[in-house]
Amino acid sequence: MAPQRFHEQFEQIQRSMPDTPLAMGPDDSAEFIYEKGYVLVRDGEDARVVEDTVRAHFTADPDLVQDHVRRAGPRTNRSGITRIQVGDPGAGDRSGDPTVAHALRALRETEGRAGRRLVSRNHLVGITGDVNSCPGDEPAPAPLADGTNPTAAEGAHDPSSAVGVLVIDTGLMHDYRSFPLLAHTEGDAQVQECDEQGVLRQYVGHGTFIAGLVAAVAPNTDITVRNTLHDAGAILESEFGEKLFEAVDEGGWPDILSLSAGTSNGRTDGLLGVEAFMRELRDQRTLLVAAAGNNGSATPFWPAAYADRPDYQDVVLSVGALRGDGEFGACFSNHGGWVKVYAPGERLTSALTGFDGPVPYVYQHSTYDACRYGFGYSCTCQSPRHTGLLSEPGGTAKPDQVMFEGYAQWSGTSFATPLVAGMIAAHMSAQAERDPRVARYKMLAANSGYAEVRGAHVPALRPPTWRPVPVTPPAPRS
Known part of the structure; x- marks a missing residue:
């Protein structure tokens, strides 16, 4: 069940x-x-x-x-x-x-x-996960005064050497240019940001949030966001491969393709619908950095799990999420040998919307009394506490509403992924390396960071400007 x-x-x-x-x-x-x-x-x-x-x-x-x-x-x-x-x-x-x-x-x-x-x-x-069919949690407002996490790395944008990063996701929010880090970001607009009552719809802002994370870690990037997943963050496999082709056709194959979406399928041989795209990707120089998903499972999640296939090990890098302190795996993160690297993915802060004025959001899911995956820290399953509209059938409890005024705090392998994409882009700029696949290997070879995920010691990438979030025991529900 x-x-x-x-x-x-x-x-x-x-x-x-x-x-x-x-x-x-x-x-x-x-x-x-x-x-x-x-x-x-x-x-x-x-x-x-x-x-x-x-x-x-x-x-x-x-x-x-x-x-x-x-x-x-x-x-x-x-x-x-x-x-x-x-x-x-x-x-x-x-x-x-x-x-x-x-x-x-x-x-x-x-x-x-x-x-x-x-x-x-x-x-x-869908957007990195089918147990959730969404990120690891729903976004929470974050004060502008606290800044982003990671904070903006030092460095300037140079059009002649900027690394091209393509984000295939939901589109850009109407006020994204009010966020200075996204000055060199282009792409598709988000379709229908709010409902008829002016309330922010679920999933919108996901692509903008991701673009903000890439820009914070790697300022010398030209970021393009494609609104491929605008329907509740989901698309049928029969359409997905064609949409991937359309995204790269429009602006050419990028250096790095950041993808925070996928599905499991109960198999170990990939997705039929993206087979042709993956073959063509293999013949390019683009590196696909793909989210491992938020099912808390070891079941392969595609396209990220292509990273474990011998013919795609150079082509795809799969990314899992670490919890707020960066020392252990986040409760929701998929895991296993097919996940090749982990990065912070819990309670990151980036741009969402509301720069031009507060925008309301009604929570869709209630938090839980205990972690759904059996973890003992105060994870995103439990905190911050809120009551959601979909979790209370018949209106037995009033859902909580918040206001967004620019920044949000959000969790998921969706967001660990652009941190890794940004770190590879930053390495390319720092080392004048033009091949993203070579940069990936050199960066991982030089990396000395590890974390513990489900008892295994795994490679961990932590951006220099990322600030750990204290991890505490779960608070009792009042």
Whole structure:
């Protein structure tokens, strides 16, 4: 049974994507979200094999509807994949899709003979995590007088040598230029920042916050933010690869691509929907710095987990999150051998919105009495205390409202990731190194920092201007 936070986020995402029926997978667990009624395949011969095999399987089973098996539309241009309908997307409930499961089982023997995967669910790719389907917590207002954390590193912006960083995320808030560190940031505007009542919508500001962290750590950067994940911070896998291509096509392949989104899929061979993009990325000089996700799990989270595949070890760097003191892993951070480096990711401070005047935000989730992952410090599960709208069905308690006036404090591997991207960019500037993949290896080879994550000693990168946040035992709930 999926945890409470996952159910709350599932409902929120489904409302933002009303024309795309979604299910939890597998079988009402919190491992991932996927599209009901459809599977994802490579276009061409693979699609024909999948159609024929599934149709034959369904014909032999009277409980399945063979007439549903058909292509859902033309393939995407460069991702080379297509959706095949295998059932009625409107049938059943959110706890899973038996028809999709039947279709996947029908292909197992065929995949075994082919020696490769032919079909997958059409997963929902979200802002670093499906247990949360969001960052490690919701943002909290931070005083402008306290500054950002990390604070701005010394150094000037030089257009002739600036490192190009592409952030694929939500878009830039309308007042982002009021934050001086983002003077050299361009990109897409955030779609619909507030609801009809003028209340800040969930997830907005995520991309702006990330850009602020990159700029704080690496002032000699040209940052571009693409609004690829504007729908509740999520997109279907069938669309994700094409959107990645569009993002790099618009401005060219960057030095560093900072990505704070992904999904698990129960497999160790990656995502079918980004297969073509990852192949092309491998042939470029761009370094993909990708968030490991916020499920508190060792299950591979893609695209970050490509860092553990031999053919992508030079191409992808996966990033987990450390707690506020930087000495141990944050409770929410994914972990395991596929996570290659960790950085502070709890209660960082950056730009959000409200520079032009206070903007209200209503919390969507209530904090917990104890850490969801069994940790004993005062983590983001418990602090700061608030009551959320989605956690109180029927209006049994009034949700807490806060006002943002520029800065926010926020947690997640979403935000550890741009710190690492920024540190690599800063290393490139300091060492006049033009190859980001070489810079990554040189920086990690020279790094002497380690932290403890789930009993393992792991490489840790801590920006020089980052200030540790004291870690205290959890306070009793009043």
